[in-house]
Amino acid sequence: MTSREGSGSRRDERRAARDARAESASVGLTLAIIMTATFVQLIDVSIVNVAIPSIQRELHASSAEIQLVVAGYLLAFAMTLITGARLGDIFGRKRLFIIGMVGFTVASAACGAAPTATALVVSRVVQGAFSALMYPQVLSVIQVSIPPRDRGRAFGILGAVIGLATILGPVVGGLLISANIGGSTWRSIFYVNVPIGIAAVAGAVYRLPRSKAPDAPRLDIPGALLATAAVFLLVFPLVQGRQDGWPVWGWAMLGAAVPVFAVFAFYERARSAADRFPLVHASLVKDRSFVAGSLLVFVFFAGLPAFFFTLSQYLQIGYGFSALVAGLTVFPFAAGNILTSVLSSRAADRLGTLVLTIGVGVALAGVAGTLAVVHAVGTDLQAVELTGVLVVGGLGLGFFLPPLTNLILAGIQSRSAGAASGVLTTVQQVGGSLGVALVGVVFYGALSSSAPGAAATEIPHLRATLHASGVPAPAADAITSGFQTCFVDRARSTDPTGTPASCARAQQQLARSPFPVATRRAITTAVTGRAAPAARALDFRRAFEWALVYELVVWSIAGVLTLTLPSAKRKRDVSGASDAPQPVGAGLPTPE
Numbered sequence: 001m002t003s004r005e006g007s008g009s010r011r012d013e014r015r016a017a018r019d020a021r022a023e024s025a026s027v028g029l030t031l032a033i034i035m036t037a038t039f040v041q042l043i044d045v046s047i048v049n050v051a052i053p054s055i056q057r058e059l060h061a062s063s064a065e066i067q068l069v070v071a072g073y074l075l076a077f078a079m080t081l082i083t084g085a086r087l088g089d090i091f092g093r094k095r096l097f098i099i100g101m102v103g104f105t106v107a108s109a110a111c112g113a114a115p116t117a118t119a120l121v122v123s124r125v126v127q128g129a130f131s132a133l134m135y136p137q138v139l140s141v142i143q144v145s146i147p148p149r150d151r152g153r154a155f156g157i158l159g160a161v162i163g164l165a166t167i168l169g170p171v172v173g174g175l176l177i178s179a180n181i182g183g184s185t186w187r188s189i190f191y192v193n194v195p196i197g198i199a200a201v202a203g204a205v206y207r208l209p210r211s212k213a214p215d216a217p218r219l220d221i222p223g224a225l226l227a228t229a230a231v232f233l234l235v236f237p238l239v240q241g242r243q244d245g246w247p248v249w250g251w252a253m254l255g256a257a258v259p260v261f262a263v264f265a266f267y268e269r270a271r272s273a274a275d276r277f278p279l280v281h282a283s284l285v286k287d288r289s290f291v292a293g294s295l296l297v298f299v300f301f302a303g304l305p306a307f308f309f310t311l312s313q314y315l316q317i318g319y320g321f322s323a324l325v326a327g328l329t330v331f332p333f334a335a336g337n338i339l340t341s342v343l344s345s346r347a348a349d350r351l352g353t354l355v356l357t358i359g360v361g362v363a364l365a366g367v368a369g370t371l372a373v374v375h376a377v378g379t380d381l382q383a384v385e386l387t388g389v390l391v392v393g394g395l396g397l398g399f400f401l402p403p404l405t406n407l408i409l410a411g412i413q414s415r416s417a418g419a420a421s422g423v424l425t426t427v428q429q430v431g432g433s434l435g436v437a438l439v440g441v442v443f444y445g446a447l448s449s450s451a452p453g454a455a456a457t458e459i460p461h462l463r464a465t466l467h468a469s470g471v472p473a474p475a476a477d478a479i480t481s482g483f484q485t486c487f488v489d490r491a492r493s494t495d496p497t498g499t500p501a502s503c504a505r506a507q508q509q510l511a512r513s514p515f516p517v518a519t520r521r522a523i524t525t526a527v528t529g530r531a532a533p534a535a536r537a538l539d540f541r542r543a544f545e546w547a548l549v550y551e552l553v554v555w556s557i558a559g560v561l562t563l564t565l566p567s568a569k570r571k572r573d574v575s576g577a578s579d580a581p582q583p584v585g586a587g588l589p590t591p592e
Contacts, residue, residue: 026207027146027147027150027154029203029207030141030145030146030207030208030209031146031154031157032203033200033203033204033207033208034097034137034138034141034142034204034208035138035157035158035161036196036199036200036203037097037101037134037138037197037200037204038135038138038158038161038162038165039161039164039165040193040196040197040200041104041131041134041135042135042161042162042165042166043165043168043169043172044073044108044127044131044169044193045073045074045077045165045166045169046165046166046169046170046173046305046308047169047170047172047173047189048069048070048073048124048173048189049070049169049170049173049312050169050170050173050174050177050323050327051173051177051186051189052066052069052070054177054185054186055069055117055120055186058185058186059114059116059117059120060117061117061120062117065117065118065120065121066117067240067243068121068124069117069120069121069124070239071236071239071240072121072124072125072128073124073125073127073128073131074128074235074239074429074433075125075128075232075235075236075239076124076125076126076127076128076129076131076132077128077129077131077132077135077429078132078231078235078426078429078430078433079129079132079228079231079232079235080128080129080132080133080228081132081135081136081231081422081425081426081429082224082227082231082279082280082419082422082423082426083132083219083224083227083228083279083422084096084100084132084133084134084135084136084137084422085136085137085139085140085419085420085421085422085423085425086219086220086224086279086419086422087133087219088133088136088137088140088212089140089212089419090212090218090219091212092210092211092212093137093140093141093144093145093210093211093212094137094141094204094208094209094210094211096133096134096137097134097137097138097141097204097208098201098204098205098208099130099133099134100130100131100132100133100134100135100137101130101134101197101200101201101204102130102197102201103126103127103129103130103133104127104130104131104134104193104197105193105194105197105198105201107123107124107126107127107130108127108190108191108193108194108197109190109191109193109194110123110126110127111123111124111127111187111190112184112187112188112190112191112194113187135425136421136422136425137421138158138421139158139405139409139420139421139424139425140211140421141208141209141211142154142155142158143409143420143421144211145209145211151406152345152348152349152403152406153345155345155402155403155404155405155406155409156341156342156344156345156348156402156403156406157341157402158402158405159341159344159400159401159402159403159404159405160337160338160341160342160398160401160402162401163334163337163341163394163397163398163401163402164334164337164338166304166305166308167308167330167331167333167334167337167394168327168331168334170308170312170323170326170327170330171324171327171328171330171331171334172189172327173189173323173327174322174323174324174325174326174327175324175327176188176189176192177189177323178324218277219277219279220268220271220276220277220278220279222267223264223267223268223271223278223279223280224279226260226263226264226267227264227279227280229260230257230260230261230264231426231430233253233254233256233257233260234253234254234257234261234430235429235430235433236253237249237250237251237253237254238254238430238433238434238436238437239433239436239437241437265285268280268281268282269282279419280419280422280423281419284419284420284423288566289407289408289565289566290408290409290420290424292561292564292565292566293404293407293408293424293565294408294423294424294427295561295564296356296404296408296558296561296562296564296565297404297408297424297427297428297431298427298428298430298431299431299554299557299558299561300360300400300431300554300555300558301427301428301429301431301432301435302431302432302434302435302438302554303435303550303551303554303555303558304397304432304435305432305435305436306432306435306436306438306439306547306550306551306554307367307547307551308330309436309439309440310439310443310543310544310547310548311330311544312326312330313443313540313544314374314540314541314543314544314547315329315383317536317540318536318537318539318540318541318544319381319537319540320533321383325383328383329383329386329390330390332386332387332388332390332391332394333366333390333391333393333394333397334394335391335394336366336390336391336392336393336394336395336396336397336398337394337395337397337398337401338394338398339394339395339398340359340394340395340396340397340398340399341398341401341402342398343398343399344359344398344399344402344403345402345403347399347403348403348406348407352407353407353562353565353566355399355400355403356399356400356403356404356407356562356565357559357562357563358399359396359397359398359399359400359401360396360400360555360558360559360562361396361559362392362393362395362396362399363393363396363397363400363555364396364552364555364556364559365392365393365396366389366390366391366392366393366394366395366396367393367548367551367552367555368552369388369389369392369393370386370389370390370393370548371545371548371549371552372389373385373386373389374541374544374545374548375541375545378538378541379534379537379538379541381537381541405424407565408424408565409421409424435554438550439547439550439551442546442547442549442550443543443544443546443547444543445546446542446543446545446546446547447491447492447539447540447542447543448491448492450538450539450542450543451487451488451491451492451535451539452484452488454487454491454535454536454538454539454542455483455484455487455488455535455539456484457534457535457538458483458530458531458532458534458535459480459483459484461530461531461534462479462480462483462526462527462530462531463476463480465522465526465530466479466480466523466526469519469522469523469526470519471515471519471523475513475515478509479506479510479523479527482502482505482506482509483506483527483531483532485502485506486500486502486503486506487532487535487536489501489502489503490503491539510523510524
């Protein structure tokens, strides 16, 4: 080789290295933009829960309005996902991402500035709808715009972000409300979205790659209307039913959802056969990996939000932890999730779908460990006692969630990427809503049934305290009876933190009693300072144990379902490129 040829070869190598670094930097920036937007959007699903008491006080909101503040976002989000994904296929994923993020940011500012509860509900609905325009584009951008060798890592990061957003909502909310920046109290949980949203929009405008479906389909308007109606009929009674006592209209809506979904499926099949740009192509239903994966997502997410919902109730209401302390208690789960999320892509390369089975198995071990700890410590729980078992649960989630989406979408063609993303995310949201509804039946049912026994365990100690305070036996009998009735009524109400009529009567009777002020104070201390908290802790412990049994059943089913996925093992050559089956057109986005 001549010196000139050697010099040229070195220049080619340096140029190739620069190109590789530039491509890597571009991929990194794209991921940073879409992951930041994803995190802030998903965290808004749960962050508002910790702000409910302060919102209710400041805006004088009714319980119905507070329920709509929470449910309105989730409902609008779930209803719009499939249509939002298809709009990205048609008009461009970058364009829809920007539109969705701008709308989400403006709606967040409106939520923070809301002068009334009604204004806050409307702003939350708008916020959820724009989130649904933005979120499916994230999956589509990764699927068609990220090079194949980086796609597994990208989906791994996305899975970690989803897990962290699910876990950290209460932590972030508690920190912001505690900080009370500029006297904003609860409003800061919405205002914080504004600068993040602006940064994400600016980054998307300048650096997000353009792509859309190759055949530029038209929007299937009848299909979009049918899908929206079906999801509304299914999700609304799930998120609203328990608070309203599972009324007849809720069951009627759930029943009506079935034929509407059937009509939607029939219509989409006919439209697919005629090749008339269906909202969801029938080929997705024939894809074994996608169908099995969607069912797995549905079942697994029927357990994930439900776990954190009941854990939060157990810690905050049962044991009186503040929102911040409860969030920090759960943080070890997030830490475990981070640790294994980093390793999950490489594990998926070697093990394929087996990594999902391992992840669910480890998560189950964490839930079983949590059940054992909760039962063993009784009513003397210290937050640190849950650290180890929550770390184990997080380790399992980190092995499961990051590779899940990539393994499901690996064979989806570019023309169907948006629809598949929308369907998969809708299935996730519906599964989460159903899971919270089901675990609510289990948790609150157990809370109600075990309340008399929990109150009875405190009666002897309460009676002894009253006797020591000089309360006559007949009066002590009336007080203990009133305590038990009040406790049971509160446990059986839809709002365990409320004040039932029996409790209000007991307070009024004590206030009118002939006892001296010191004796009345001693009675109040004996009831509210010892008996009620101890009985409540016992009642919530028993209810949480049943909720954990629900988790074990649901995630055991998810573990079995991982075995139904087609075996997929992604191998890498020396250049790092994956030789797994890739979607047609992946990595070659169609210019807008």
